[in-house]
Amino acid sequence: SDGDGGGSAGGGGGDAITMGFAQVGAESGWRTANTKSIQETAKKDGIDLKFSDAQQKQENQIKAIRSYIQQKVDVIAFSPVVETGWDAVLQEAKRAKIPVILTDRSVDSKDDTLYATFLGSDFIEEGKKAGQWLVDNAADADVDKNGSINVVELQGTTGAAPAIDRKEGFADATSGDDSIKVVASQTGDFTRDGGKKVMESFLKSQKDIDVVYAHNDDMGLGAIEAIEAAGKKPGVDIKIITVDAVKDGMTALSEGKINYIVECNPLLGPQLMDLAKKVVAGEEVPKRVVTEESAFDQEQATAVLADRKY
Numbered sequence: 001s002d003g004d005g006g007g008s009a010g011g012g013g014g015d016a017i018t019m020g021f022a023q024v025g026a027e028s029g030w031r032t033a034n035t036k037s038i039q040e041t042a043k044k045d046g047i048d049l050k051f052s053d054a055q056q057k058q059e060n061q062i063k064a065i066r067s068y069i070q071q072k073v074d075v076i077a078f079s080p081v082v083e084t085g086w087d088a089v090l091q092e093a094k095r096a097k098i099p100v101i102l103t104d105r106s107v108d109s110k111d112d113t114l115y116a117t118f119l120g121s122d123f124i125e126e127g128k129k130a131g132q133w134l135v136d137n138a139a140d141a142d143v144d145k146n147g148s149i150n151v152v153e154l155q156g157t158t159g160a161a162p163a164i165d166r167k168e169g170f171a172d173a174t175s176g177d178d179s180i181k182v183v184a185s186q187t188g189d190f191t192r193d194g195g196k197k198v199m200e201s202f203l204k205s206q207k208d209i210d211v212v213y214a215h216n217d218d219m220g221l222g223a224i225e226a227i228e229a230a231g232k233k234p235g236v237d238i239k240i241i242t243v244d245a246v247k248d249g250m251t252a253l254s255e256g257k258i259n260y261i262v263e264c265n266p267l268l269g270p271q272l273m274d275l276a277k278k279v280v281a282g283e284e285v286p287k288r289v290v291t292e293e294s295a296f297d298q299e300q301a302t303a304v305l306a307d308r309k310y
């Protein structure tokens, strides 16, 4: 550490670890829970956290990372808003000998020496779980019983790992069932408002929608508003599948307005701080750490809702 005037919080006489964290934004319930987990764990572990919110803009994240390099933090962690375009700034961190931990989302780079480890979910697997549920519930999901299941897809932020991978996993899992067709697919930027607006336009342009597949709960919740405003019953007239399982999503699931949610765990703080301590101490860490998660139907959501922390 560069030692910013003593006052070490990390017992044993050593300086506290300073972490620069460049967050994506505050676009969703998932992100809010993720930020809280990181801030609370840093505090608990005596890690001096410098935190910035990039408002979903890559240029802001790059600026934040450059300022952390200048401040000579001990470790940089960030959740890359999109997959590509990181090599230059990551090379700057490498030259400054500051280790980088990717958290939640990964980068698409040929050079894996540019980061120490990546902690986060398997988004392709999440998309597959969503698609598999639809395959398993195809008869029920064909709401108008005309033999074709028309799906509209609300994609996450364009170019973001979870948007690319959740689309791919879903397409993969449903590819063997010819009755399932994605008839429209557009980004709602992972926000409630985005999901609502895109769903409004889908409801106008698509005559026969059986299913909404939203890449996160917030966009699904926005779609529910649009569906209700159009005089239809979400979860009944149009089935809804989402990803995340935050409290608002789980509430809608238990009320029957969503039909299935694939879990994506935002509580990455404890694992992130453990990895940071090891990386700063020069210990070896696995290059990839996958978080554990499950999925919920309406009954299961009702059972766990009261204990849901986020």
Ligand code: GYE
Pocket: 027, 028, 029, 030, 031, 104, 105, 162, 190, 215, 216, 217, 218, 243, 244, 264
């Ligand atoms: O699913 C979504 C958020 O990167 C896993 O980002 C995260 C995603 C999450 O905006 O709600």
